Amino acid sequence: MQQRNTRNTQGGDRGGRDDGLAEVTVHINRNCKVVKGGKRFSFSALVVVGDRAGRAGVGFAKANDVPSAVDKANKEARKNMFTIPMVGTTIPHKVRGRFGAGHIVILPAPPGTGVIAGAVARAVLTTAGVGDVLTKSFGSGNPVNLIKATLDALHQLRTREQVEALRGVTLPS
Numbered sequence: 001m002q003q004r005n006t007r008n009t010q011g012g013d014r015g016g017r018d019d020g021l022a023e024v025t026v027h028i029n030r031n032c033k034v035v036k037g038g039k040r041f042s043f044s045a046l047v048v049v050g051d052r053a054g055r056a057g058v059g060f061a062k063a064n065d066v067p068s069a070v071d072k073a074n075k076e077a078r079k080n081m082f083t084i085p086m087v088g089t090t091i092p093h094k095v096r097g098r099f100g101a102g103h104i105v106i107l108p109a110p111p112g113t114g115v116i117a118g119a120v121a122r123a124v125l126t127t128a129g130v131g132d133v134l135t136k137s138f139g140s141g142n143p144v145n146l147i148k149a150t151l152d153a154l155h156q157l158r159t160r161e162q163v164e165a166l167r168g169v170t171l172p173s
Helices: 066-079 119-128 143-155 160-167
Strands: 002-005 022-035 038-050 055-063 095-099 102-108 133-139
Touching (some): 022 066, 038 066, 055 143, 095 143
Antiparallel strands (some): 002 022, 095 102, 102 133
16 A cells, blocks of 8 residues: 655656645556457556545546556546545444445544554545544455445444434434
8 A cells, every 4th residue: 555645745746736635545456468469467546535634535547557547546536535524533423334245334433542444444534534433344355345335334424413404303412
């Protein structure tokens, strides 16, 4: 897993962006097709982008070389950014996400706990700015399925105020 913060890069940022977003390349997959003249390689990249203040996005792209795949995934991640509701440095409530055979449970944690998660879920949570959370993944360890399961879980999060507005009532403390 390669982490890149666009604020601190010195000439190595291929996109020329200076928007303060942290980028993490979670997984790069190599695919090989055997053709008449030999082997033809292609690559896919899974990238997470976040502002460390409650927003994150994930991008997945394919190309014939790694830098192009990472750049395309980075652009897709920036297009797909969403806001994660937080209470302090943690999430508002326990949530479960699933995609395919990948399942994940994300639990709020008291301050000082840190991000206790696998590499894939950690990439999304830390780039989003979640500081204290516990996670457990079940089933498939495929990074693409786990990222999508984590996104499914994070999209289910609601703050107390959002739930009260949706229901039209005031919840007891």
